[in-house]
Amino acid sequence: MLAVRSVISQSFMSVMRKFLFLLCLFPALYATSQYKVRFILNENTAIPHDSIYITGTFNNWDSTANNKYLMQPLGNRQYGITLDLPAGDMRYKFHRGSWLSVEKELDGNEVFDRNVKINSDTTLTARVDNWRDQLFVDKKLKLQRETSDTGRVKLLDAIARNYGFFSEFFNIDSAQYYAQETLKLYQEISASDETSLWEDLGSSREVLANLFSSLGNYPRALELRFENLRVAEKRNDPLYLADAFRSISNTYLSIKDYPNALRYARLSYTTLKSLPPDTEAYQHMKWLSDYQLAECFYGLNDLDSSLFYISQPVNGNLLTATSGMAFKSLLLGDIYRSKNQPDSAFRNYRNAIFYNASVYSAVVNGMSLLGISKLFRNAGQPDSAIAYARSAFSVYENNLSNLQSWGENKDAYVAEVVFTLSEMYKAGGQPDSAYKYLQMATVLKDSLYNNEKLRQFQVLDFNETARVQQLEQQERITAERYRNRIKIYGLIGGLVAFLVIAFVLYRNNRQKQQSNQELTEQKGKLEETLQELKSTQAQLIQSEKMAGLGELTAGIAHEIQNPLNFVNNFSEVNIEMVDELQAELRSGNMEEALAISNDIKDNSLKINHHGRRADSIVKGMLQHTRISTGQKELTDINTLCDEYFRLAYHGLRAKDKSFNATLKAEFENNLQLVNIVPQDIGRVILNLLNNAFYSVNVKSRQHIPGYEPTVTLSTKNTGKGVEIIVKDNGNGIPDDLIDKIFQPFFTTKPTGQGTGLGLSLSYDIVKAHGGDIKVRSTEALGTEFTVILNPGT
């Protein structure tokens, strides 16, 4: 009995032990499924006070400026946040308050998501170089600060490429302006810098060639590309040579001169052979060169050769990175269509449209649709054929800037579609439509391939051939002379060496006497020049800023529709729900009525939230686009200041009851009257005061002992005119941002609190009055804005 009991108790104990063990293990298991992940972000271009958020798979890519994901400033342009995250794979990015401001690389590409596996407590460090909405602002700011000409050439070229190659930013005038500035500045500076700049010059030339080709001016495009070829020959760099040959081949393709296109495509192909084949650069160029040959053979109707080159093996990553799959599928579609294999052709055209989604090129879509149209025509389905051709037509009509950013001429593509349409209508027994489209096609083709242009081409071609022959002849002559003269050189060499030594000794002696005097003179001159340069640069910065005004994007007008969607719909829902609420009340169903009223309240909160969101967007837009058309009148500045002083103060108190600051008004008596639009200048004063109040408010929240937030508005008679001075003792503006503050959309306020248009608007207004705004700021001590107005007549 005893023995049995002890066995039972033993096994009981072991079960208990197991249970206890599991119990202990449970919290441990639970704890390991969540980890503390610390994110550190280094960045250099956002504003120090800006809000930066993290977004990722863990919060469903929440980009709504959710405070839970706000990174905390750590100083030294570092931000940090610690999150409890579950074990496993996760992806993340950073943004400054909305989807429009996600991080980008310096060349404008959106930064790829970071992918990490979480399996312990860890710290992840990332770096952001650029933000989506600041692509141009950042580069232009750098341009203002860049003092070396070499650096400026590189930046000018980078801006030209952004304008010329990115369809979302495409601007033909700006691209041309910056590309020409690149080449102009280069010509002004010493040629010794060429070594470090030739790539930038080449790319600016290519931007221009791209623009000319998109405008149908192929001779000019070809000229620039020949220039690039000459430089590549001089540098003897096979990669650039191959690329230059390919660009030239491309230009010939555009005018359907297939024999010449093939000639240069082959040159590109053979040049590549001197490169080591395992580099990424080689593989990239190899794919482009194969593709170029395939295009040329297709144009020459040699379908088998074309198929051979387009089917060459390619590194898969490379194809997706260069949007190559779309172009490859399109050409395959064309080849199979010409080979009368409609099923393969159709599949490839559909693939082309699919792959084109991420890097959208209107040409790929238009040509694929036209190809599908021709397939339907061949299959005896004229209605579908016409429908597809018409959608190809509308793709070209609606995507002008996309076509131009790819260097494509819209008319050339439209002409082809229109001609096909005309043939289709003719075959379908609709002579009216056929005639209409034929006429359109004739007009387009005439302007594209007129005799004058062809003649220019022949001249260029002749020049190029002559140049190559001349080069070869020169080489022969030089070699011969070299052999003949090498003996004479030996004799002359000794004599020259003697003369040189004598001359150097004589010169050294003279130079020592003169150098001191010359140095002093040169120093004086240099200082003068530097001063001149500085003031010219300051003026340039001003005009540059003003040029930036034109860069308001249409994106913002669209962005307003998002909050409006919620406002409209939630308010309509509320109307319906009030009806339901009343019905429930009538039938005495209190429980249900309460539930409905809670929903109504929640909806109203949402309406309010999204209404404010819309409000801030609209206010910024309107103030900026509509400068008052009010009349100028002689105005007493003191009265005006007093009025807007009160307005600003009460406005602020109404918004934030806890706000408190000392306000000082120091008005100088007997100011002369000035001729101004009072509402406009009032708006300037209001804006400057609001900024000042905001700044002291931010500082007072830092609880610095002894800090008294103070804003002073004063007026002054300068003899020549009147000055309005707004002074605060807030945190001041850092030196590196002071040039930026008058630019539109620049703000140091967190997202949602400032539109970044106030100061740029104020600047516009004051300049329109012939006055000036000046700013003086000391970091940590405060800022002083001075508006200078001179009396008008």
Next chain:
Amino acid sequence: MKILVVDDEHDVKTLFEQRFRREIRNQEMNFAFAHSGKDALTYLDEHKDENLLILSDINMPGMSGLELLAEIKRTYQTPPPVVMMITAYGDAENYNTAINLGADDFLTKPVDFALLKEKLKPAS
């Protein structure tokens, strides 16, 4: 009929649930929500046999609505689900791209729910 709504703004879920609360109560319509293109594809993978209609936003972080559309139309060929795009950016380029990629309809924000209900009726 199940409708999958894809939008990165979280309030969209509440809005649809309230706008269609009668239809949901009467079990005429059934909604699911995804906050990104990737989420939507995961949902599609997990519910392969469901008869689905998809309403998708275009501007979303990560995978855009257009990329999602292209992926759906390529992967799910028989029968491809109906996909309607809903966007604040109703410009010609967006419209053309969506239609060329095979979108079945294109609506702009603010959404006219009366119109949307009309369009969804034949499906449900």
